[in-house]
Amino acid sequence: MKQKSILTWAISAIVYLGSVIGGYTVYASLNSSNNHTDAHSATSNGIEEKESINEQAHNDNHTRQRSDGKDSVHSDHVTLSESEVVTNVKYEDGLIIIDLKDKDHKSPELEISHEKIMHLIIVSADLKDYYHLHPEEKGNGMYTQKFDLPKNSYKVFVDIKPKNLSYQVSPIELQVGKGYGEHKGNSLKVDTNLTKTINEKTVELTTTELGINKDVTLSFDTKGISPEPYLGALGHVVILDDKGEKFVHVHPTSEEKTLFETKFDKPGIYKVWGEFKFDGKVNSYPFVIKVK
Known part of the structure; x- marks a missing residue:
């Protein structure tokens, strides 16, 4: 009788132990699954958050570029680095010739800016006469414009946007006819009537x-x-x-x-x-x- 009682107790203990182990295994499995789901959710949220931040950064950067464009779109060539394009301008018998070369003496590729590949601003040295022209490309960095310039001393501004090269618009002295040297000063009077x-x-x-x-x-x-x-x-x-x-x-x-x-x-x-x-x-x- 005593042996039967011991045997019954042992079987009960084994069954109980098996139940505990089984329950723990199921719990661990469920918990692992939950942790995996939570981890995946956290990772997914992290990716989404990162993507959101990157998208916002892209938008902010795009906005800054457009805002900064005020100086390049609305007010170009205010402050730029040293030019990597050399410009030469000469005038012969009613023809303006512009020669562009980069630092390797090659013709730079230009971007279209406000519907033209080049804006040529010519102003007499005394700032009285003003011309805005658009020369045509002839190849190998050469651009020409037929235009009769009266005899005078001029300052020429070649307004272009070279691709992948820094460029700053600077005055180029141009004399048409003899007896017109460099003009070193102007006595402009402020307009009282605008x-x-x-x-x-x-x-x-x-x-x-x-x-x-x-x-x-x-x-x-x-x-x-x-x-x-x-x-x-x-x-x-x-x-x-x-x-x-x-x-x-x-x-x-x-x-x-x-x-x-x-x-x-x-x-x-x-x-x-x-x-x-x-x-x-x-x-x-x-x-x-x-x-x-």
């Missing part, structure tokens, strides 16, 4: 405070006449300092308004040309302003 009429079309310039290192808005009132699209915009603005050395090419901040934004890094007198197209003809409106 309303100009050309070809019976009137434009008035108003500005925000003309201070240095701050955003300045140039607003051109075209007196109820909307300008025609010109080079992909409602207008263009070129600004030079009184020495004809500091070049700024500004574009509208809006596709619907003749508003332009730029910055001035130095005080002084500047000449502004606002270009607007009316009745199929581009008028260049000159203004002289003072930045304090």
Whole structure:
């Protein structure tokens, strides 16, 4: 009887132990599965969060690029590194010839900018005469433009966007005819009246405070006449300092308004040309302003 009791107890103990081990195994398995699911969820969340951060960073960077574009889109060539493109300009019998070469003496590839591969700004040294031209590519870094330049001393600005090369627009001296040397100074007078009429079309310039290192808005009132699209915009603005050395090419901040934004890094007198197209003809409106 005693042996039977012991045997019964032993069997019960074994059954109990088996139940405990089995239950623990099931629990461990379930817990492992849960941990795996949680870990996968955490990893997935981490990836999603990282992707979200990267996407936000991409968007922020894209926004910054567009915002910074204000200086390259709306106000080009304000501050750039040393140019890696050498530009030479000469004039022969009514033909302007521009030669471009990179540091390896090869012709640089240019990007289209505002519907043209090149914008050639020519200003007389006294900053009175102004021309905006678009030379054609002839190959091997050569560009030409047929144009009769009156005898004078000029400063030429080759406005281009070379691919993968830094470039800064700088004045190039050009003399047409004899007796016209380098012009070293200008006595510009600040306009007291910022309303100009050309070809019976009137434009008035108003500005925000003309201070240095701050955003300045140039607003051109075209007196109820909307300008025609010109080079992909409602207008263009070129600004030079009184020495004809500091070049700024500004574009509208809006596709619907003749508003332009730029910055001035130095005080002084500047000449502004606002270009607007009316009745199929581009008028260049000159203004002289003072930045304090």
